[in-house]
Amino acid sequence: MGISILKSLKNCEIIFETNSKEQLQSMGKDINAKCVGDLEPNIHTPKKNLLTILNILQDFSTTNIEDKILAKNPDLKLRNGDIVAKFSYKTKKQIRNLLMGVGSQTRKLLETRRLN
Numbered sequence: 001m002g003i004s005i006l007k008s009l010k011n012c013e014i015i016f017e018t019n020s021k022e023q024l025q026s027m028g029k030d031i032n033a034k035c036v037g038d039l040e041p042n043i044h045t046p047k048k049n050l051l052t053i054l055n056i057l058q059d060f061s062t063t064n065i066e067d068k069i070l071a072k073n074p075d076l077k078l079r080n081g082d083i084v085a086k087f088s089y090k091t092k093k094q095i096r097n098l099l100m101g102v103g104s105q106t107r108k109l110l111e112t113r114r115l116n
Contacts, residue, residue, distance in 0.1 A: 048101035056098050062088055072116045082106045
């Protein structure tokens with residue numbers, strides 16, 4: 001199979017680490033086929049990082065932020081789905097901020113430059 005690391009946890013769970021995603025998926029299919037009721041494979045997917053945009057305008061909302069960022073910054077070469085707006089909030093000084101989920105590559109790209 002190609003298991004690189006095998007760990008057992010205190011709550012009777014087992015963690016397998018493999019070198020590639022394809023090996024992990026084939027191992028999950030094998031576990032499903034052979035141990036239907038006894039074991040359940042759970043393939044971990046990384047969560048999106050949260051990024052805060054400070055001092056946004058009133059016309060930006062959680063529904064249209066992705067379209068406006070993509071339209072105003074075409075040089076970033078972002079695609080739909082790279083940015084997911086979570087929620088916006090106001091501070092005590094009535095400044096609106098927006099919290100959004102981004103992938104690791106998008107986060108690195110957005111942290112290095114200022115958005116228009």
